[in-house]
Amino acid sequence: MKATFLTNEHDMFREALRKMLQKEAYPYYEKWEEERNIPREFWLKLGENGFLLPWVDEQYGGLGLDFSYSMILTEELEKVGVGLASGICLHSDIVSPYIEAYGTAQQKQKWLPKSVTGEYISAIAMTEPGAGSDLAGIKTNARKDGDYYILNGEKTFITNGIHADYVIVVCKTDPHAQPAYRGISLLIVENGAPGFKRGKKLNKIGMHSGDTAELIFEDVKVPAENLLGEEGKGFYYLMEKLQQERLVVALQVQIEAEVMLQLTINYVKERKAFGSRIADFQNTQFKLAEMATEIDMGRNYVNTLTEKHMHGEDIVKEVSMAKWWISEMAKRVAAECLQLHGGYGYMEEYEIARRYRDISVTSIYAGTTEIMKGIIAKKILS
Known part of the structure; x- marks a missing residue:
């Protein structure tokens, strides 16, 4: 479901990014996975086309846009693969905001322009x-x-x-x-x-x-x-910025769930067993219905939180809810989708196998599921 705050300008930004990824990322991603490396040239191409740190002020080489454009960057990179999205999204929307928020004018001038162009990679x-x-x-x-x-x-x-x-x-x-x-x-x-x-x-x-x-x-x-x-003051700075970090992760795992469901829908429509399409079996239909329902719930929630975050609202509790629930939901989706692929799902040439491997860590990094539940409990009991 498309977020209500997205406009034609957002659509143009997404389409331009998609075209670039179709040319510069999708054809090479499996090779990058094998080589275990994203080449610096790709970072430079992202920067050259204005996709890195789109929120940075124009005086530092950015476009001065809001977080909704970062949302699009996260989603489209994640559709290629989490190995690509993780480092780039961390650089663009998790690390660099610390420089922008707490840095001196000299620090901003030193680090932000080259972070925008992709000449600098941050951690x-x-x-x-x-x-x-x-x-x-x-x-x-x-x-x-x-x-x-x-x-x-x-x-x-x-x-x-x-x-x-x-x-x-x-x-x-x-x-x-x-x-x-x-x-x-x-x-x-x-x-x-x-x-x-x-x-x-x-x-x-x-x-x-x-x-x-x-x-x-x-x-x-x-x-x-x-x-x-x-x-x-470092701990306070970390607490202030973890809201956006966890929202970025929630967006990433939401996309993972959406992509895995679509891969599985395509597969069960084509694959036959006992003379019928797997899609025609009632069990398959029920599994797809269950996953689609949870995925839609996740999408609606993460869209709502993105809009609230853009308006500067304190949504630490809600982002913690989204981070744990969507990451755990995506793990359930991964298991069900692999099962519906049968033996082929266990073969590396099928994309679902990679997505299944990649999803496990999402309930661990940026705050484990248990830490998220602790934050939520503290908020509702305070």
Whole structure:
């Protein structure tokens, strides 16, 4: 169902993006999955055509558009595959907004224009080997030393970790702060900084073309001017921006469910068993009806939340609901769709197999289902 806030201008933006993806992404995506890499040339083509960071102000090279255009970017990239969408959407609508919201004029001028063109790829480093959802428990620390911070620690599961030109690192600048989250700050670490090392590129079950890595910081000298916002306010900044991050993920998994259902509808119409189309069996029809109903509910909800988010409303509770429910729903859809494909669904040449592999992590990253339920409970009991 088309969102009511979408206009002809949105349709033109989507059509232009689709044409570009038909030419530059769809024919190569399986190769990228095999090579486990999205080439930088593709990022540059996205930037060249104005699709990266469309919300950035024109003075920094953007188009000055609202989040609805980011919604379109997320949806169309996800239709190609989550391995493509994950890193690009993170760069465009999760990392870069921190620079725009909390950066100085100098920081914005330094990082945003080249992020818009695709010359710079960004990442955000939160998770550590011993700290995931518990951000207050991070061990990565930065000690002020004159005009620098000396940064030490390790991060893992970092999207865009291998190719990032700059990384927003979540670290402790006051290890004695009580409560602990008041000691968290955000530092921008540049590629090539002495002591900044990339660990191994992680070998994931799915999302093979997506770049996920370990990052290591050993006495990295980070210029004090690379402090993002105020010292000790990092946790508050993260909480403010996680609303949009979780909305982006909800949009991604919603598209995954929609694509998997359409793949399955096409398959059961063509495949025959016992002299009839699989689509003619009552069990198949009931399964399709159940999935279509849940998918429509997800679409209506995520469209509503997108509009509220565009209007600046606080929808932390609702976005948490969408993130957990739609990601769990998409996992159910993936299992049912694979089943309806029969043995062919287990073959790699069928797209449903890749989508099935890719979907599992969506209920884990950007906040697990359990964390989302905890946020919701806290909101309704407060």
